[in-house]
Amino acid sequence: MRPLTLRSLVVLACLGLSAPALAQAQKEKVSAQAQGPSPAQVQASQAEARKLSDAFVNVAERVSPSVVQIDVTARDENADQILRWIGRGSSDSPVARGTGSGVVFTPDGAILTNNHVIEGALTINVHLRDGRFLPARLVGRDPATDLAVIKVDTQGLVAAKFADSDAMKVGEWVVAIGSPFGLGYTVTTGVLSAKGRGQLGMNLIEDYLQTDASINPGNSGGPLCDLEGRVVGINTMIVGRGSGIGFAVPSNMARRAAEQILKSGRVERAWIGVGAQDLSPELATVMKVDPRAGALVNAVGDNSPAKRAQIKPGDVIAAVAARPIHDSHDLTREVLSHDVGQTLELEVLRDGKRYGTKVTLAARPEPAVPPIPVQQQGVPQPGLGLTVRDLTPQQASQAGLPSKALPLITGISPGSSADRAGLKVGDVIVEVDGTSEPTSSQVQQAAADGQLLLRVKRRESSFYAALKK
Structure with a gap:
């Protein structure tokens, strides 16, 4: 025990305490610290933790019905040599697929997302929380703020509520919901790290919210929410993967742009x-x-x-x-x-x-926004949107495929049933409507009734796909 100083003795005298009494008090304090928090203190801490946990759960349950996963196809200029060889001479070039997120903001299917999610898209399809997979059309986009509005033809969706992003304070809890790396309805949490971030050189108009809630590729276009389950921002980009620095377009800016796009197809600033x-x-x-x-x-x-x-x-x-x-x-x-x-x-x-x-x-004088491929498709392709042909054993061997001349998919029409089912150029059909090792003719005959049940081989894996007009 440390000896008492003159100052301590003076304090003791003023308080009417003796040195032995002080020593006993110090001993009791040390003993209490050694014993750790009391059961009441532990229960109080657990109760506070449960409150915060319940708040996150409530946000996820309230907002998730308004969140969608967006799948797009685009022309793949870097397709591997096999797909290039198969696609040569065909009107359908090899395609690449991408995933993003979006948030429903009207009950009749208007969805707000990022422009970079759908830019260059040949097709846009939406996964709803209830399991439906619907084609979407592009209503309009605003590259200056990296926002876009797409729409699916359905009714009765749960529209998200928007908060006043100007009223948000740095340090408040926020929750991000989206599909990072295609993992749908992923929930991450963090705080609002900063407001008014600009001069990042990514877009013409920048006024971002910054957050440390985990945001990764695929989160783009999804909502950043407060603990009331209201959208405070649209998650847009990250600075380095795993760095803990993400940016979202503030809800006030996003809502204004979305409403104008839905009304007139463009944004007037x-x-x-x-x-x-x-x-x-x-x-x-x-x-x-x-x-x-x-x-x-x-x-x-x-x-x-x-x-x-x-x-x-x-x-x-x-x-x-x-x-x-x-x-x-x-x-x-x-x-x-x-x-x-x-x-x-x-x-x-x-x-x-x-x-x-x-x-x-x-x-504000701004140039017209050029159309993207999905807006230039015209009338959707008739039929199931599937083109197949049998390869000779030699061709199959050159392509690294089974030596038997199974039907090979050589064309997928954007926006067709085959496209929505996730089929790709280069897939091999190993079964059609229960018939194993079919020929292209058998596939065509089976498609006569407007639907197909296919088992498809893609490299080393197989899967089923259902097609219907």
Whole structure:
């Protein structure tokens, strides 16, 4: 035991305690620490842990019915040599498959996802939580924010609820739900790590939420939720696999884009027509303003709303609609949060003085979004969408296939029943409607009634597939 100091003796005298009494108290304290937490303390800790666990469970149960897995096919420029050889001369080139996630936001089948999930897609199909597998059409997309809306023809879906992402606070718990690596309805948790992340160089408009909830390839387009089960963001990208840094488009931006796409097929964004930059400490010193005083205007477009509002290069925009602006990112965010045609009050710093002016927001001039392959398909292919032919034993040997001339799939029509069943060019049919080792003619005869039950061999594995018109 450490000897008592003079200061300790003075304290004891003031408290009316003797040295032996203090020693006994210290002994009891050490004994209590050695014994560990009491049963009551353990129960209290377990109760708190259960509350948090129950909160995560409730979010998963509430949100999962609104989450979908999205499967896409795209032309595969890196197909292996066998598939290239099989596909040569055919109208259907080898295809690659990808998986993403999405969130239902209307009961009649409108689904919000990322643009990069469906970009370049030949076909888009959706797995619903109830097991249904439905083809989807592209309603519209917005590459500037990496968002897109697709739609399936069904009714009575559970639409997700959206939260106000501006009201979220850094440090709040969040839950991500999606299909990382094709593993559907995976739930991960973390916190909201930061807000307003931009300048990542990935998209034209960046205002991301950052989270440490685990996000991996396949999570893209899925929801990031609060503990109320409301969508606060659309998971979009990661910085390095396994780094614990993921980014999501805020729900306010995502919902605004989704509603416009669903209504008109495109996004119309507000614009004032200025170029702006942050105030560096050096600029702020020379201009005699605080570095966080606002966004420095460095250019004003001809015939722009800002020009008509008499904004000039060198002005510092300090507030938009009474909301303080601290940098150029704030300025972009505030303008984009309003609708085209609205008139806003701006507070401007010029030559050390504050001025007020009004600006009427115009539509941001943006190039038309080009169509992607799935929008250029035209009328879906008739039949089951399957092309087969028998290979000679020599051809089969060259392709590394069984020597018997089994039917080989040489073409899959995008969007067809065969495509939705997951069949690929290069698959070998080893059984059709219970008949083993069929010929191509037998496959064609079996398809006459508009449906097929196939057992298919793909490399070293086999599986069944059901096709129906």
